[in-house]
Amino acid sequence: MKELNLKPLGMEERHNKIFAAWKELGEGDVLRIINDHDPKPLRYMFQAEFNDAFAWEYKQQGPAQWIVEIKKLKREAPLTPEQKAKREELKQILKKLHEARPEELDKVKKGAERYFREVAPKELAMAEQELIQEGTTRTEMKRLCDVHLEVMKSGLGAKARRLRLPASHPISICKDEHKIIKRNLRRLKALLGKLKSAGSFEKAKKQIDTLKELSHFFLETEKHHEREEKALFPRLEAHGVVEPPQIFKEDHVEFMAKKKVLSEIAMAQGKKSFKEFLDTVGPVIEFLTQNLKDHIYKEDNILYPMAYETLEKSEWAGVRKKFDAIGYCCFAPADFVKEKKRRH
Secondary structure, three states: EEEEEEEOOOHHHHHHOOOOHHHOOOOOEEEEEOOOOOOHHHHHHHHHHOOEEEEEEEEEEEEOEEEEEEEOOOOOOOOOOOHHHHHHHHHHHEEEEEEEHHHHHHHHHHHHHHHOOOOHHHHHHHHHHHHOOOOOOOHHHHHHHHOOOOOOHHHHHHHHHOOOOOOOHHHHHHHHHHHHHHHHHHHHHHHHHHHHHHHHHHHHHHHHHHHHHHHHHHHHHHHHHHHHHHHHHHHHHHHHOOHHHHHHHHHHHHHHHHHHHHHHHHOOOOOOHHHHHHHHHHHHHHHHHHHHHHHHHHHHHHHHHHHHHOOOOHHHHHHHHHHHHOOOOOOOOOOHHHHHHHHH
């Protein structure tokens, strides 16, 4: 590891020292930078200059000093003319799905289905990223994702199942958590029907207790999203995969707002009529049970396989270390629990 303390240096000298030191590094080497402010502009410079050939990790974030470690990765070869043509073809298919009128959509879907069977999750993500960079809004892209996921479901599910990883791997941990979250989403959906059947607070005491329990559970699952955003997404971004994590982050913000509303409704029940309570809680439950389930499907079948294709094998240990530091919610990996018991 090469270390540079930039604090005593002027701006021009800092720039020269950083890029000279980077040039000397071999693949897999790390440049450790100590600075007196957030070196985020340097990250943008590296992204422009080196694209996906580095991994960026903060070790200290202020207030007196900032420390970042930048690992030199293998630089991916530029796309061949054939790969560029395939990327453009994929983008055109995505555009057709996006622009199709309702009466045309089934026909366009059938035309796209055969092509999508062979598309790798990372290639799909990079095509989506280029479309966003070319002007498609993230809101439009999220709607488009729902359409092409419907087309790709059978093929994506098969590819995701072929991804065999040890239980201690960050992707396995996230997917195991997803199983528990989906189980509780099913409970939440069934609970809404039971609340409607109860007809009054007096007859719904048991269901209200379950609602409180589930609302607390879903607030606790924010640890899952926090680990993705702080441990996994920065690694993807360091490899040039920027837009897909942003779309997932926007989903996380929306889910957190709905989870808070669900908790507030559960705790404040009895302050309104039972009908008003149902009219308020019903749409929130319906939103979470549908949209969070779809979000999990996208993570299991696109985000995680894409991340596995993108990150270097050596990077996953760092992701796991950050997972452990942030902590777990509804599920903790066996090796983490065992180590925690050993220490205590």
